[in-house]
Amino acid sequence: MTDMPTPIIRRLNLSKLSFGWLEIGASLAAMSSLVADAHKVAYLAPHASRRRQPDVVPDDDLEGRDPTW
Incomplete structure (x- = not known):
C-alpha cells in the first residue's frame, strides 16, 4: 500500500x-x-461625473425671455 502514491505521482x-x-x-x-x-x-x-440636470422650464413661465427666439 505504501507503493501506491509513487506510480500515481x-x-x-x-x-x-x-x-x-x-x-x-x-x-x-x-x-x-x-x-x-x-x-x-x-x-x-x-x-460617476454626471451632475443633477436642471429641470426643464415650462413654456408658459419664460420670465421675460423672447418666446420667438
Missing part, C-alpha cells in the same frame, strides 16, 4: 510543474483586469 508528473502554469495564470490575471477596466469605462465612468 509519476504518471501525473506532479513533481515537474513548469513555468507554463505561471504564464497561464499571469495571462488570466491580465485578462480579468482588462475586463474590469472595460466595465468601469463602459458602465461606471459615464455615471
